[in-house]
Amino acid sequence: MPGGAGPITWTFRVRYSESDQMGLAHHGAYVTWLEAGRIEWLREHGFSYRQLETEGVLMPVIELALNYRKPLRFDDEVELTTQAAVLGRSRVAFSSEIRLRNEDTIRSTGRVVVACVGPDGRPRRLPDTLTALLPAADATASA
Amino acid sequence: MPGGAGPITWTFRVRYSESDQMGLAHHGAYVTWLEAGRIEWLREHGFSYRQLETEGVLMPVIELALNYRKPLRFDDEVELTTQAAVLGRSRVAFSSEIRLRNEDTIRSTGRVVVACVGPDGRPRRLPDTLTALLPAADATASA
Amino acid sequence: MPGGAGPITWTFRVRYSESDQMGLAHHGAYVTWLEAGRIEWLREHGFSYRQLETEGVLMPVIELALNYRKPLRFDDEVELTTQAAVLGRSRVAFSSEIRLRNEDTIRSTGRVVVACVGPDGRPRRLPDTLTALLPAADATASA
Amino acid sequence: MPGGAGPITWTFRVRYSESDQMGLAHHGAYVTWLEAGRIEWLREHGFSYRQLETEGVLMPVIELALNYRKPLRFDDEVELTTQAAVLGRSRVAFSSEIRLRNEDTIRSTGRVVVACVGPDGRPRRLPDTLTALLPAADATASA
Numbered sequence: 394m395p396g397g398a399g400p401i402t403w404t405f406r407v408r409y410s411e412s413d414q415m416g417l418a419h420h421g422a423y424v425t426w427l428e429a430g431r432i433e434w435l436r437e438h439g440f441s442y443r444q445l446e447t448e449g450v451l452m453p454v455i456e457l458a459l460n461y462r463k464p465l466r467f468d469d470e471v472e473l474t475t476q477a478a479v480l481g482r483s484r485v486a487f488s489s490e491i492r493l494r495n496e497d498t499i500r501s502t503g504r505v506v507v508a509c510v511g512p513d514g515r516p517r518r519l520p521d522t523l524t525a526l527l528p529a530a531d532a533t534a535s536a
Numbered sequence: 537m538p539g540g541a542g543p544i545t546w547t548f549r550v551r552y553s554e555s556d557q558m559g560l561a562h563h564g565a566y567v568t569w570l571e572a573g574r575i576e577w578l579r580e581h582g583f584s585y586r587q588l589e590t591e592g593v594l595m596p597v598i599e600l601a602l603n604y605r606k607p608l609r610f611d612d613e614v615e616l617t618t619q620a621a622v623l624g625r626s627r628v629a630f631s632s633e634i635r636l637r638n639e640d641t642i643r644s645t646g647r648v649v650v651a652c653v654g655p656d657g658r659p660r661r662l663p664d665t666l667t668a669l670l671p672a673a674d675a676t677a678s679a
Numbered sequence: 680m681p682g683g684a685g686p687i688t689w690t691f692r693v694r695y696s697e698s699d700q701m702g703l704a705h706h707g708a709y710v711t712w713l714e715a716g717r718i719e720w721l722r723e724h725g726f727s728y729r730q731l732e733t734e735g736v737l738m739p740v741i742e743l744a745l746n747y748r749k750p751l752r753f754d755d756e757v758e759l760t761t762q763a764a765v766l767g768r769s770r771v772a773f774s775s776e777i778r779l780r781n782e783d784t785i786r787s788t789g790r791v792v793v794a795c796v797g798p799d800g801r802p803r804r805l806p807d808t809l810t811a812l813l814p815a816a817d818a819t820a821s822a
Numbered sequence: 823m824p825g826g827a828g829p830i831t832w833t834f835r836v837r838y839s840e841s842d843q844m845g846l847a848h849h850g851a852y853v854t855w856l857e858a859g860r861i862e863w864l865r866e867h868g869f870s871y872r873q874l875e876t877e878g879v880l881m882p883v884i885e886l887a888l889n890y891r892k893p894l895r896f897d898d899e900v901e902l903t904t905q906a907a908v909l910g911r912s913r914v915a916f917s918s919e920i921r922l923r924n925e926d927t928i929r930s931t932g933r934v935v936v937a938c939v940g941p942d943g944r945p946r947r948l949p950d951t952l953t954a955l956l957p958a959a960d961a962t963a964s965a
Contacts, residue, residue: 409718409728410711410850414589414841414896420597421571421839424564425696432695432754442695443754446557453607454563459600464657467843468718468729514607552861552871553707553854557698557753564696568839575838575897585838586897610700611861611872700875706883707857710850732843739893740849745886750943800893 396526400476403433404494407469418465423491424457427503430475431487438526449512450520452485456506463500470494479527483509483516486530539669543619546576547637550612561608566634567600570646573618574630581669592655593663595628599649606643613637622670626652626659629673682812686762689719690780693755704751709777710743713789716761717773724812735798736806738771742792749786756780765813769795769802772816825955829905832862833923836898847894852920853886856932859904860916867955878941879949881914885935892929899923908956912938912945915959 411422432442442452465471474490484506491501511517518524554565575585585595608614617633627649634644654660661667697708718728728738751757760776770792777787797803804810840851861871871881894900903919913935920930940946947953 406715408711409714409842410848412843413838414843414845415594415596416843417596419839420600421564421567424567425694428564428695429692441754443752451558453558453560453604455604457563457600457602457604461596461598461600464596466729468727549858551854552699552857553705555700556695557700557702559700562696568837571838572835584897586895609872611870701880701882703882706886707850707853710853714850737844739844739846739890741890743849743886743888743890747882747884747886750882 396524396528398438398477398526398528400474401430401434401437402472402474403430404470404472405429407465407467407471409467412467416466418467418469420459420461423459423461423501423503426471426473426491427457427459427475427487427489427505428454430473430489431477431505431507434475434477434487440523445520450517451510451512452507453510454505455484455508456504458505459501459503461501463498465491465493465500471500477527478530479519479524480506480530482518482524485509485519485523485527539667539671541581541620541669541671543617544573544577544580545615545617546573547613547615548572550608550610550614552610555610559609561610561612563602563604566602566604566644566646569614569616569634570600570602570618570630570632570648571597573616573632574620574648574650577618577620577630583666588663593660594653594655595650596653597648598627598651599647601648602644602646604644606641608634608636608643614643620670621673622662622667623649623673625661625667628652628662628666628670682810682814684724684763684812684814686760687716687720687723688758688760689716690756690758691715693751693753693757695753698753702752704753704755706745706747709745709747709787709789712757712759712777713743713745713761713773713775713791714740716759716775717763717791717793720761720763720773726809731806736803737796737798738793739796740791741770741794742790744791745787745789747787749784751777751779751786757786763813764816765805765810766792766816768804768810771795771805771809771813825953825957827867827906827955827957829903830859830863830866831901831903832859833899833901834858836894836896836900838896841896845895847896847898849888849890852888852890852930852932855900855902855920856886856888856904856916856918856934857883859902859918860906860934860936863904863906863916869952874949879946880939880941881936882939883934884913884937885933887934888930888932890930892927894920894922894929900929906956907959908948908953909935909959911947911953914938914948914952914956
């Protein structure tokens with residue numbers, strides 16, 4: 394039975410090193426933000442990803458999609474909201490929305506699928522404690 | 537009438553700074569590789585993206601998708617093959633395949649859509665010389 | 680007469696994308712942390728670097744030095760303490776110390792000199808309001 | 823007796839993702855270039871750093887210094903010349919000069935000291951085959 398763990402918001406500022414010569418946050422920086430958002434989602438729901446890796450639970454990215462609707466700039470305060478959903482026994486889908494702090498407009502959306510693998514790179518089941526927490530995948534179908 | 541400019545291959549090595557603690561090339565590094573591949577595609581077909589920006593033709597990324605099938609590691613020699621296609625008057629879709637050098641297996645695929653905008657961020661038509669070169673979008677539909 | 684603006688501490692977590700295959704925070708990531716620390720130093724003392732650039736006050740880095748004594752790892756909570764000092768009319772030296780949060784041991788020290796230039800890249804005087812704030816350079820001589 | 827292995831030049835282009843909103847190559851990008859230069863120095867002299875790590879010979883950076891004299895920009899073709907020298911039994915100093923391709927002016931200089939450690943992070947002697955190759959440290963004193 395799917396769990397009900399909800400979305401988590403992580404707030405940060407765009408770094409100068411993340412700007413590019415267009416004067417915008419480079420589209421590649423968003424990938425590292427989504428990653429930090431996934432790690433904060435896990436933390437807020439009781440999982441340390443650092444600890445998971447120590448226990449042999451690795452989660453490499455197998456799919457990544459980003460839509461850039463409205464740009465961000467150096468020093469912008471950004472709210473990244475991340476939600477997770479289970480995809481079968483060994484994959485998790487994370488959906489993210491990116492906004493300026495205290496603004497409703499979605500600036501960017503992202504979707505990342507991670508696989509659960511062991512240190513040998515082979516698929517393994519997600520930890521039961523994590524699966525129990527995760528909503529079913531259709532919860533993020535719109536993202 | 538769509539043009540017939542073909543795919544371009546760029547070869548490089550995975551940098552140590554692009555590795556992560558899983559011992560793999562970090563998924564975010566691929567984004568910068570796709571970007572370099574687009575720039576090489578343009579160069580090989582007679583366009584300097586640096587020069588285009590100087591002339592007020594900017595191409596920010598509006599969509600990004602990557603599939604990671606098989607990992608890459610530090611120091612791997614990589615072949616990135618990029619093809620471009622026109623999407624309407626002001627957008628270009630780039631599709632990429634990533635392989636180890638001299639290996640047939642596709643390790644990763646990517647698709648990036650860029651918009652053509654002016655220095656003010658507003659959409660503008662692609663330069664005619666570029667449009668004339670680009671195949672129609674269905675040429676990359678499979679990527 | 681030199682000013683008395685003091686050191687500023689910025690706290691953050693090491694990102695996964697900043698790890699490398701040794702399992703440590705990559706030495707290049709520290710450079711972007713020092714930069715964020717400089718920007719927080721300015722902000723806490725009343726200057727927005729974003730706003731300064733808008734007004735034509737740019738501060739490119741002309742010297743960088745880092746010592747790595749003890750490594751950091753993904754997810755470590757880090758305290759970066761930054762102090763600034765004036766170097767003549769158009770340069771500022773920033774000295775930084777990096778520690779694990781709530782730990783006394785210095786893990787790393789950094790020193791960065793920035794030049795004050797205009798949009799044309801030519802040296803210009805630091806804004807008087809900033810110079811008035813900055814201690815003299817010997818305040819950071821030990822770093 | 824010190825060896826006579828000479829400097830190695832690696833040529834590359836500045837990536838778009840390495841530019842910043844000043845329109846220059848970000849100072850942090852140089853750090854990853856120096857690293858690639860060290861790896862090419864080793865390769866040209868018969869050592870695969872990837873292989874060395876597999877054999878338990880790790881070389882984390884313990885000191886880094888860079889001087890930025892004249893900026894570089896996106897798409898510049900850059901020549902990075904790297905020389906190595908031995909520092910005692912377990913450290914190597916690498917000195918680098920950065921120029922535009924086919925230009926004499928030095929745009930930037932760098933110096934990096936790496937320690938030789940085992941997988942446990944403890945100092946270990948450099949491989950004898952590498953020590954035999956390396957000139958003494960004063961060969962790079964000017965850098």
